[in-house]
Ligand SMILES: [Zn+2]
């Protein structure tokens with residue numbers, strides 16, 4: 001399985017998951033043109049996509065879906081609540097939409113996707129566990145306001161965990177957001193902090209987990225090194241050999257590749273390196 005995060009943050013999110021020559025897109029939160037450009041930059045032909053799967057209707061997750069789906073004749077998979085509330089979906093694109101539901105696994109272009117309900121201020125938001133044709137498993141939990149028992153129960157036995165680390169609590173508290181927005185971000189249906197992600201991580205660790213991909217970082221209330229530090233400390237303390245990658249709003253990630261049943265692969269930062277630096 002190969003994973004490329006085309007970009008992540010409050011201004012757009014999209015992830016390409018590939019396995020055995022097949023490709024799906026998780027969220028389409030950039031314009032169609034930007035999605036195509038970013039894919040091309042990563043050596044991915046947009047025409048080779050076979051489906052788009054949406055987590056929820058917020059603009060930073062659906063911005064390009066209508067045009068991308070129409071142009072490349074892609075089926076779109078999302079919950080009924082997401083489809084009902086996604087603005088700008090044309091009649092033609094709606095004909096290409098398929099409804100998914102939490103707890104009901106669905107075959108999508110050779111992948112099995114398992115949607116699960118997440119706490120977030122959208123109509124019917126979900127995270128996904130994606131089982132690739134080669135047997136690798138990816139879990140995606142972005143825009144998650146708090147660590148629900150349901151979501152945490154699903155994010156197990158993964159090879160790649162894509163987990164929101166939206167904000168640093170101190171930066172959010174002392175930052176420029178108005179009080180109401182601070183409350184929304186930090187609330188149960190807002191976004192997951194570095195601290196919350198790190199605190200819940202031990203439950204999700206397993207021998208096969210090779211990557212923790214930090215996702216949906218705020219450019220105002222977080223810094224990549226702060227998020228990485230909290231997560232790496234936890235991984236080191238728990239003896240996990242998983243590597244950490246930090247995603248960026250404006251840059252396509254390096255490809256994250258895992259093989260079913262393979263050993264540890266070196267990451268951008270590793271827990272061992274962090275422990276060695278005394279951090
Ligand atoms: Zn979002």
Ligand SMILES: [Zn+2]
Pocket residue numbers: 056058120122143
């Ligand atoms: Zn959202």
